[in-house]
Amino acid sequence: MDTAIKFIAFDQLNSALDRISEQLDVWVPVASKDQKRVIQFAPYRPGMTLVLDHQTTLGPKQVVLPQVEALFRFDYRKSADEPSRQKVQLEDPHPPAPTLIFGARPCDVKGFLVLDQVFSAGPFVDGIYAARREQTLFATMVCGQQDSACFCSSVGSGPTDRTGSDLWITPIAAGYVVEALSDRAHPVMAWLQEAATELHVAAAGKVQEEAARQQVGNLAVDQCQQHFLQRFADTNYWQEVAGQCLSCGICTFVCPTCYCFSITDEMKDKHGERIRSWDSCMFFTYTLEASGHNPRPSRLERYRNRVGHKFSYFPEKYQGLIACCGCGRCIRNCPVSIDIRKAVQNLQGQNHACS
Amino acid sequence: MNSDLRSELHKKAEQAWPDLELLIGWQAGYDDLHTTPVFIRDSAEISKLIWNPWCTQNLAVYVAKHFAASSGKDDKKIGVCVKGCDSRSLIALLQENLVARERFYIIGMPCKGIVDLRKLHALSGAARILSVQVNAEQVALKSAAGVLHFPLDEVLMRKCRRCRYPNPLIHDVLVGDPLTPRTDAHEAYNDVAAIERLSLQERLAFWQGELDRCLRCYACRNACPLCVCQDRCIAETRDPKWLTQYMHLPEKFMFHFIHALHLAGRCTECGECERVCPMEIPVALIKEALNKITLELLDFEAGLDPQRVPPLLTFDAGETGI
């Protein structure tokens, strides 16, 4: 028997999380409404009911890259020796605490592998992101709930993709089988009390085999980088894939790999904060220049940018890595059902005759 | 039934085509439960049009925002398919002179109601719905757990269960026969009345709980056919700057109150703001509350009569209602 593998019976899940959350900040997927619909990651509190059998509406992106975060605080104070002058005092945000994201999915974790390229892999390191990322562990669950919007296998991931995870959870009939994937996982494993039996491990193996057989999505992404550039100026193409776009922020806000942000100084009287907040390239104001000119004046240029960023510019810059984890959230939540798979799939092919 | 209406729609669209430069309708989306708007510019594409209880989007949203300023080539018109509720949005745009009647060819769809996907998901409990069949008054929902049956009424959108105007109030042609409304004005505001029965504290707690989830993605605003100043919205302007970028409740309340107040006496209750919200916040209730007041005080409902001037667009020194 492999003693490194642990087991959490369904009715022991909360007590296991109670123990872990004494040591770490733990984030878990919970429903915000009574139905299992609006599911978000939230800080664990004893007694919470986790929703582990549905994809979350919002992924755990906000745990490491919050929708709003202070980069620093500032205070204007009168200078003691020269009362007519004001001095600015700066204060750093609090250092992050060790955190465990429990019950993420492979696509959620893949999202962070994309964000890492931008924020922490260098050459320019975002200290705040990097510190939080460093402190964050992922307990990821093998996924058996793909729906008609998912396409993770098409973008180099899949329901059993362990890349980037620290602990691996497999749901079986009686509970969860938990394996350590990284050294960082060992303390958490030690807080789990029950070792998995051979039967548990065998059952988990079956679940994983079944999940590994699933080919989720059939989007072909090879050469999409070039195909995108060829399509760039084909207005009719973009009209066809996104003419109905409403220019809202849903697709970008629910996306695990969208990371554009805005920076503002929010102040009251003499003190305030410089904050970073999620922005959306689908907003008109995103590219609005001070002169009043807007290089992406309509929804078509904006949607084209979203596709181009993920499937062409990003892979060009970061060794072919596609900036999409195939989670399908943008498709599922789009009010007018715009399908990014269709936008990418048809990049290849005849340009439309210009009319 | 649906396939008959679909061929009737195709036939009527074909007949109208010589006068049209563009036709806005619904087409099949990425699976059987989703439709997506289609802009038809070639008569060969008319066959893409569909009409069924999944045709959820209010296509009037494109009318003022995308096409109001366009002038027709050779006097050709823009065709648009509207359900009962969608037709009211068009009328409201006409009442406010935001669009010109003669630019549009309106295909009216008498409507039995649109299915609420969230209700289906809640009822099925499964992560994936495999198929749904709607026949007459029954819905059969298939998931990995098996087939479940529900009365159609139970899975309709909230707006449809309180619908008073299933028949388009303005149209150049109708597809199908007019239907009997489900409710009257008396029952239509039951959901608002239920909120009003809560104590002020309970009401505050209710809205705090709901709006706390708001992402400020502004989909509720952008999906609204009557929110026509979207790129100049107070929620995003920097100069003057009305709202901070914080995600605190006051920012969210402020956005929603301005959004709702700008729709007072204008909202036609198409329910799009509420449908599109990824966080399932019942934001239409705020506008319904204003509409209830407008109805009680001023005897006015937006989007019914193209000739009537909305109360907030006029000034009457002799007003006695308020």
Ligand code: SF4
């Ligand atoms: S693609 Fe869909 S979700 Fe994204 S901005 Fe357009 S309408 Fe909104």
Ligand code: SF4
């Ligand atoms: S682009 Fe869409 S499918 Fe890809 S990661 Fe973002 S939300 Fe998921």
Ligand code: SF4
């Ligand atoms: S509110 Fe009425 S007209 Fe609108 S979709 Fe529902 S039933 Fe149809």
Ligand code: SF4
């Ligand atoms: S659609 Fe929902 S989440 Fe987005 S701004 Fe409106 S209420 Fe907030």
